[in-house]
Amino acid sequence: xxxxxxxxxxxxxxxxxxxxxxxxxxxxxxxxxxxxxxxxxxxxxxxxxxxxxxxxxxxxxxxxxxxxxxxxxxxxxxxxxxxxxxxxxxxxxxxxxxxxxxxxxxxxxxxxxxxxxxxxxxxxxxxxxxxxxxxxxxxxxxxxxxxxxxxxxxxxxxxxxxxxxxxxxxxxxxxxxxxxxxxxxxxxxxxxxxxxxxxxxxxxxxxxxxxxxxxxxxxxxxxxxxxxxxxxxxxxxx
Amino acid sequence: xxxxxxxxxxxxxxxxxxxxxxxxxxxxxxxxxxxxxxxxxxxxxxxxxxxxxxxxxxxxxxxxxxxxxxxxxxxxxxxxxxxxxxxxxxxxxxxxxxxxxxxxxxxxxxxxxxxxxxxxxxxxxxxxxxxxxxxxxxxxxxxxxxxxxxxxxxxxxxxxxxxxxxxxxxxxxxxxxxxxxxxxxxxxxxxxxxxxxxxxxxxxxxxxxxxxxxxxxxxxxxxxxxxxxxxxxxxxxxxxxxxxxxxxxxxxxxxxxxxxxxxxxxxxxxxxxxxxxxxxxxxxxxxxxxxxxxxxxxxxxxxxxxxxxxxxxxxxxxxxxxxxxxxxxxxxxxxxxxxxxxxxxxxxxxxxxxxxxxxxxxxxxxxxxxxxxxxxxxxxxxxxxxxxxxxxxxxxxxxxxxxxxxxxxxxxxxxxxxxxxxxxxxxxxxxxxxxxxxxxxxxxxxxxxxxxxxxxxxxxxxxxxxxxxxxxxxxxxxxxxxxxxxxxxxxxxxxxxxxxxxxxxxxxxxxxxxxxxxxxxxxxxxxxxxxxxxxxxxxxxxxxxxxxxxxxxxxxxxxxxxxxxxxxxxxxxxxxxxxxxxxxxxxxxxxxxxxxxxxxxxxxxxxxxxxxxxxxxx
Numbered sequence: 001x002x003x004x005x006x007x008x009x010x011x012x013x014x015x016x017x018x019x020x021x022x023x024x025x026x027x028x029x030x031x032x033x034x035x036x037x038x039x040x041x042x043x044x045x046x047x048x049x050x051x052x053x054x055x056x057x058x059x060x061x062x063x064x065x066x067x068x069x070x071x072x073x074x075x076x077x078x079x080x081x082x083x084x085x086x087x088x089x090x091x092x093x094x095x096x097x098x099x100x101x102x103x104x105x106x107x108x109x110x111x112x113x114x115x116x117x118x119x120x121x122x123x124x125x126x127x128x129x130x131x132x133x134x135x136x137x138x139x140x141x142x143x144x145x146x147x148x149x150x151x152x153x154x155x156x157x158x159x160x161x162x163x164x165x166x167x168x169x170x171x172x173x174x175x176x177x178x179x180x181x182x183x184x185x186x187x188x189x190x191x192x193x194x195x196x197x198x199x200x201x202x203x204x205x206x207x208x209x210x211x212x213x214x215x216x217x218x219x220x221x222x223x224x225x226x227x228x229x230x231x232x233x234x235x236x237x238x
Numbered sequence: 239x240x241x242x243x244x245x246x247x248x249x250x251x252x253x254x255x256x257x258x259x260x261x262x263x264x265x266x267x268x269x270x271x272x273x274x275x276x277x278x279x280x281x282x283x284x285x286x287x288x289x290x291x292x293x294x295x296x297x298x299x300x301x302x303x304x305x306x307x308x309x310x311x312x313x314x315x316x317x318x319x320x321x322x323x324x325x326x327x328x329x330x331x332x333x334x335x336x337x338x339x340x341x342x343x344x345x346x347x348x349x350x351x352x353x354x355x356x357x358x359x360x361x362x363x364x365x366x367x368x369x370x371x372x373x374x375x376x377x378x379x380x381x382x383x384x385x386x387x388x389x390x391x392x393x394x395x396x397x398x399x400x401x402x403x404x405x406x407x408x409x410x411x412x413x414x415x416x417x418x419x420x421x422x423x424x425x426x427x428x429x430x431x432x433x434x435x436x437x438x439x440x441x442x443x444x445x446x447x448x449x450x451x452x453x454x455x456x457x458x459x460x461x462x463x464x465x466x467x468x469x470x471x472x473x474x475x476x477x478x479x480x481x482x483x484x485x486x487x488x489x490x491x492x493x494x495x496x497x498x499x500x501x502x503x504x505x506x507x508x509x510x511x512x513x514x515x516x517x518x519x520x521x522x523x524x525x526x527x528x529x530x531x532x533x534x535x536x537x538x539x540x541x542x543x544x545x546x547x548x549x550x551x552x553x554x555x556x557x558x559x560x561x562x563x564x565x566x567x568x569x570x571x572x573x574x575x576x577x578x579x580x581x582x583x584x585x586x587x588x589x590x591x592x593x594x595x596x597x598x599x600x601x602x603x604x605x606x607x608x609x610x611x612x613x614x615x616x617x618x619x620x621x622x623x624x625x626x627x628x629x630x631x632x633x634x635x636x637x638x639x640x641x642x643x644x645x646x647x648x649x650x651x652x653x654x655x656x657x658x659x660x661x662x663x664x665x666x667x668x669x670x671x672x673x674x675x676x677x678x679x680x681x682x683x684x685x686x687x688x689x690x691x692x693x694x695x696x697x698x699x700x701x702x703x704x705x706x707x708x709x710x711x712x713x714x715x716x717x718x719x720x721x722x723x724x725x726x727x728x729x730x731x732x733x734x735x736x737x738x739x740x741x742x743x744x745x746x747x748x749x750x751x752x753x754x755x756x757x758x759x760x761x762x763x764x765x766x767x768x769x770x771x772x773x774x775x776x777x778x779x780x781x782x783x784x785x786x787x788x789x790x791x792x793x794x795x796x797x798x799x800x801x802x803x804x805x806x807x808x809x810x811x812x813x814x815x816x817x818x819x820x821x822x823x824x825x826x827x828x829x830x831x832x833x834x835x836x837x838x839x840x841x842x843x844x845x846x847x848x849x850x851x852x853x854x855x856x
Contacts, residue, residue: 052571055571101568103568105568156382156383166363167359174362175427178431182431185435186434189434189675193673
């Protein structure tokens with residue numbers, strides 16, 4: 001592009017004018033980064049501070065944060081802006097980073113693709129980040145806690161609400177077992193009592209009859225048996 | 239002295255018997271070893287300095303605990319009746335002691351099973367991932383966490399809000415918490431199923447409930463000793479402080495007394511089902527020693543885990559500070575670690591003191607975290623649950639811990655309820671047509687309905703009142719009268735004869751001196767000191783009030799007047815039966831010779847006295 005301007009200006013005006021235009025153009029090129037620096041600074045009104053904790057997130061597998069990673073961040077942010085706005089084509093150049101520390105932390109601002117001096121307002125950037133937060137996190141193998149956009153609070157995970165609370169299930173099992181146990185024990189007690197009563201009355205009947213008939217130890221005794229002297233302690237045990 | 243022949247023919251019904259000696263011993267041990275061994279004894283060790291507390295504790299065990307235990311087991315075994323029958327036999331004027339025992343056991347059963355219900359609730363909730371007390375729930379529009387939880391801790395929130403749904407003060411009763419009612423119903427159902435056939439089913443149940451806690455304590459011991467910070471916790475337990483505080487003697491005596499569960503009447507009932515020729519001296523010493531040994535054994539894993547919790551809190555406190563410093567000074571991630579925190583802090587404080595002070599860093603001191611002690615429900619449901627979250631495999635540890643607490647509570651409930659049921663049987667208040675199972679069910683249902691008061695919003699406050707006022711002074715009074723009754727009214731000579739009949743040898747001089755002098759004296763001193771200390775402490779309670787200025791600290795409120803009146807009633811009504819019955823008997827005795835004493839065994843309907851006299855005539 002520079003060569004076309006150069007040759008074009010040379011063609012249009014003489015070499016002197018062409019040189020002037022070339023110098024002006026070069027100044028613009030130098031001035032652009034300086035202008036960009038003014039846009040992105042610490043505590044910029046439309047900028048966000050990003051804080052990355054690689055060692056906390058990845059431990060031994062932590063990768064090194066270098067210029068390539070910074071470029072990747074710019075690309076990811078451009079993607080997030082494109083995804084949110086859909087009409088406008090954001091590019092890597094629209095994401096300006098500055099104030100990088102060894103923490104790792106840095107500031108960034110987003111410029112409009114149509115006008116590189118105009119910054120996208122904070123609210124719009126926030127919306128874009130919120131929309132693609134999950135994708136941004138995953139791009140860097142980080143989480144909401146280890147890749148922080150200061151000022152953009154992560155949305156809390158919706159609680160998992162099961163239809164029946166788990167404790168009710170455990171309670172149901174326990175109380176079911178206890179009820180079955182109670183009924184079983186009660187029924188078995190009842191059966192035992194009935195069996196005992198039946199057994200006792202049958203035995204009692206037999207012995208009483210035998211004594212009345214005067215049969216004791218199989219020997220037929222004469223005379224009537226005097227019930228007054230019966231050993232009937234047995235019966236009191238009912 | 240009642241004749242031996244009359245003992246078994248109580249209306250012709252045979253007295254139930256233990257299947258074997260092991261069941262009897264396990265039941266007594268299970269009754270004595272309760273939740274207090276796990277959550278009260280370690281706390282006392284901690285505040286008085288472990289090693290130093292053991293001395294007055296063991297002295298109290300030897301001179302107060304064991305004699306009382308031996309006395310109760312012996313009279314139950316000899317006289318073969320529950321608490322009311324036994325004291326009526328010894329002296330009709332002292333029948334009130336038995337009634338007092340029964341009333342106190344009734345009141346204790348009410349609140350003790352509520353604690354078991356709480357344990358069950360936590361147990362049911364331990365089968366979740368993640369544990370419900372590990373994180374704060376979201377508020378209703380999902381924008382943040384519930385405020386009450388954020389200001390206190392998730393563990394506190396789960397206990398005070400999700401479990402108790404506690405009201406800010408006692409005047410507000412709140413409503414019945416249905417989940418608590420459900421847990422309470424479960425607890426009473428389980429108690430009922432164990433009591434269905436009396437000691438037959440209890441004897442089977444104690445094989446599990448009395449032994450399982452030891453298994454769990456051992457598992458916890460092994461696990462806890464491998465946790466970081468366990469060593470610091472144990473050092474805390476074994477520090478040796480001078481016995482400077484006289485309060486330590488009072489606490490040791492009351493701890494051993496309440497721990498052994500004497501004066502409930504339950505031990506008398508259990509030993510009444512024994513064979514008369516059983517060596518109750520050995521049983522008493524065994525039960526007493528095992529109870530104390532369990533307390534000491536339980537404090538080791540408890541302290542190790544408390545040390546681990548303190549260590550975890552300390553590390554997270556430091557990590558909070560480290561994060562603040564790292565973020566503010568943009569230092570490389572993880573350059574400041576727990577180990578080099580001090581050096582970094584000093585250097586940063588030296589170069590930028592104002593910036594560092596603006597960060598409001600917390601002072602993290604391991605000792606402060608170790609000093610945070612808790613006893614009772616605070617230990618189990620707040621401190622321990624917090625420790626369990628940090629242990630890998632939290633669900634397993636939570637389930638084990640709460641099953642252990644449940645076993646401990648259930649086996650103590652057996653004794654509590656036995657102290658209510660057996661005297662009622664002995665008083666012949668049970669109609670003949672009613673089977674035992676139905677009677678037990680009615681009593682359990684009655685206790686369940688009355689315990690619903692503890693399921694209200696203010697239930698925890700009421701439980702504390704019951705625990706402090708019913709579960710303390712009345713027992714001391716009852717035990718004092720028990721020992722006076724046996725040593726002086728029944729007579730130590732007669733008692734020695736009975737013991738010789740049962741064990742085969744007379745009690746040695748140690749027991750006699752204890753029963754005659756040392757134990758009554760100790761009991762009296764402890765009673766007076768306890769009442770004096772209670773009278774000096776203002777009647778206040780700690781309320782959980784989210785609107786309190788200093789929340790999450792608990793708000794200290796005084797008891798309302800009507801509540802305080804109830805407290806006084808709770809302490810005095812159980813023991814008022816002692817003088818009342820004595821006066822009643824005196825009046826009856828003075829007014830006529832034949833007092834209708836239905837508590838003695840029914841006279842043999844076949845014993846015709848006139849006929850006997852005639853026969854004796856030559």
